[in-house]
Amino acid sequence: MNATTAHRIVILGAGYTGMLTAVRLARRTRNQDVHITLVNPSNRFTERLRMHQVAAGQELGHFDIPATMAGAGVEFHCAAATAIDPENRTVTLGDGDILTYDTLVYALGSATDTGRVAGATQHAWTLNDPRAAHRFSQRLTEIATAGGTVTVVGGGLTGIEAATEVAESHPGLNVTLISAQEPGWMMGDKARAHLNKAFDRLGITRKIGVKVAKVLPDAVRLGTGELVPADLTLWTTGVKVPQLAAESGIEVDARGMIVTDPTLRSVSHPEILAVGDAAVIRQPWGELHGTCQSGMASAGYAADTLARQLRGKTFGPFRFGYIHQPVSLGRKDAVIQFTNADDTPRRWYLKGRAAVFYKESVSASPWPSFKMHRHMAPPVKFSNGGRATRATA
Numbered sequence: 001m002n003a004t005t006a007h008r009i010v011i012l013g014a015g016y017t018g019m020l021t022a023v024r025l026a027r028r029t030r031n032q033d034v035h036i037t038l039v040n041p042s043n044r045f046t047e048r049l050r051m052h053q054v055a056a057g058q059e060l061g062h063f064d065i066p067a068t069m070a071g072a073g074v075e076f077h078c079a080a081a082t083a084i085d086p087e088n089r090t091v092t093l094g095d096g097d098i099l100t101y102d103t104l105v106y107a108l109g110s111a112t113d114t115g116r117v118a119g120a121t122q123h124a125w126t127l128n129d130p131r132a133a134h135r136f137s138q139r140l141t142e143i144a145t146a147g148g149t150v151t152v153v154g155g156g157l158t159g160i161e162a163a164t165e166v167a168e169s170h171p172g173l174n175v176t177l178i179s180a181q182e183p184g185w186m187m188g189d190k191a192r193a194h195l196n197k198a199f200d201r202l203g204i205t206r207k208i209g210v211k212v213a214k215v216l217p218d219a220v221r222l223g224t225g226e227l228v229p230a231d232l233t234l235w236t237t238g239v240k241v242p243q244l245a246a247e248s249g250i251e252v253d254a255r256g257m258i259v260t261d262p263t264l265r266s267v268s269h270p271e272i273l274a275v276g277d278a279a280v281i282r283q284p285w286g287e288l289h290g291t292c293q294s295g296m297a298s299a300g301y302a303a304d305t306l307a308r309q310l311r312g313k314t315f316g317p318f319r320f321g322y323i324h325q326p327v328s329l330g331r332k333d334a335v336i337q338f339t340n341a342d343d344t345p346r347r348w349y350l351k352g353r354a355a356v357f358y359k360e361s362v363s364a365s366p367w368p369s370f371k372m373h374r375h376m377a378p379p380v381k382f383s384n385g386g387r388a389t390r391a392t393a
Contacts, residue, residue: 006035007310010091010101012081012244014040014065015048016292017276017299018107024300026073028307037099038069039091041080044130048109049292049363051127052162052328055234056169057137060130081108084248086269103271105302106245106258110277110290112158113238119215120153124235127158136232143231144170151220151230153212154237155179156186157327160195162234167202168330176205176228178212178220180237187325187337188345198329239290241278253280262317264302273306275299283320285342292363294320326359334359 011022022038029036045063054060069076079093084104091099111128114120125136140150150173152163160183167175177183177199183206184195199206211223215235220228239255246252251259251268258274259267260281266272274280275298277290288294297320305315321341328334334355338348350358 006033007102008100009034009036009103009105009306010099011036011038011105011107012091013107013109013276013278014038014042014045014076015107015109015276017109017295018105019045019065020296020299021105021107021275021303022069022074023072024303025306028303029310030073032307032310034310035075036073037075037077037101038065039077039079039081039093039099040065041078041094043078046130048127051130051133052158052165054130054133055125055127055136055140055162056165057141058169081244084244084250086248086250086272089271101271103273103306105306106250106266106272106274106278107276107299108242108244108278109295110239110241112235113240114235115240116238117212117215120212120233120235123215123217124153124233126235127162136234139232140166140170140173144173147172147174148231149174149176149229150232150234151176151178151228152234152236153178153215153220154235155181155183155208156237157184157325159236160184161328162236163204164198164202164329164333165331166234167204168332171203174205174229175203176207176230178207178210178222178228180209180211182208184327186343186345187335188347188349191325191335191337191345191349191351194335194349194351195327195329198333198335202330239277245274245278263305263315264298264318273302275302281318281320283341285321288320289343291322293322293324324362326355326362328356328359328363332356 011018026036043065045065047060050060066076079095081091082094083092089101112126114124127133150166152159163175163177184192212220213223214221215233220230220233241256243256245258246256250266253259257278257280260274260279261267264273276295281288301318308315322339322343325337336350336355336358338346
């Protein structure tokens with residue numbers, strides 16, 4: 001490869017989507033004059049889907065990004081991106097380095113937003129960072145000994161998994177789940193009934209149909225004025241994305257997500273591809289929302305179509321449909337709601353041990369898959385709503 005003539009590809013973010021894009025793209029372009037750089041502020045890959053387990057006191061594997069990238073045809077740069085200059089096609093990093101790109105892949109993901117409710121940023125914990133999740137688990141052990149209280153805010157899948165994991169791991173705790181909607185509202189009635197049985201079995205108190213007005217050091221104040229005691233408050237609701245794209249003059253929506261065309265290119269800067277949670281991705285049935293299943297599909301599509309573009313080949317639009325909503329209820333129980341392409345519930349669901357097996361098979365650590373992509377690029381998975389358009393190598 002000639003470093004002066006190679007097509008320079010910079011990938012920002014080494015989460016699920018950034019990692020898959022990097023290793024799959026390296027495999028797809030192994031015989032081309034391409035230089036790929038992966039940028040991430042940490043050397044360690046974070047399994048965001050399993051942060052609730054870390055928060056409950058469980059240990060996950062340590063996955064070293066540079067070691068995996070070694071020999072894969074990807075240069076890893078441990079730093080945070082602080083600015084993008086789309087006109088000159090450069091990225092400025094926090095360590096002072098400036099990278100020049102011909103193609104940029106924006107895979108910076110999202111985080112839980114604590115900025116909309118007073119006191120949440122100061123007094124609530126999140127699952128955004130493994131170090132914070134680990135500190136939360138240490139505090140959890142301390143207050144569990146004293147029979148303390150934990151309040152989980154948010155009745156989405158993350159809140160459900162966190163509340164059940166904490167309650168199962170520390171049966172002496174008093175766990176309360178607060179949700180503006182029925183927990184698991186996106187699921188069907190039967191799957192939701194199983195959720196409620198799990199909550200009852202684990203002794204989880206629910207405050208449903210209420211909003212949080214303020215988070216205090218030792219309580220959560222509801223919009224009704226009620227105070228819910230909380231030695232620890234875990235915040236799992238609301239989403240925010242990095243403002244890097246907006247600050248760099250790339251077209252974004254009101255949330256700061258990059259607006260893309262049907263091939264995941266930025267509508268204002270086609271040399272930029274956006275994948276995962278930080279991209280506005282529209283389908284015939286509606287807009288994608290941030291999940292691992294849609295994010296990984298968009299990453300696989302981006303890698304494949306970029307490889308085809310570099311070969312001068314054509315490619316079709318990205319097509320994706322959801323297939324399931326898997327949620328663990330501790331280590332011994334789970335429920336899987338199967339869905340239509342637009343993520344609305346279908347009739348079928350799984351519960352109990354069968355659901356645990358299914359959940360572990362679809363949500364297992366992606367690290368073996370990343371390693372596999374160094375040697376082969378398996379097809380992007382089909383879904384009942386179409387598939388992510390797959391290029392042929």
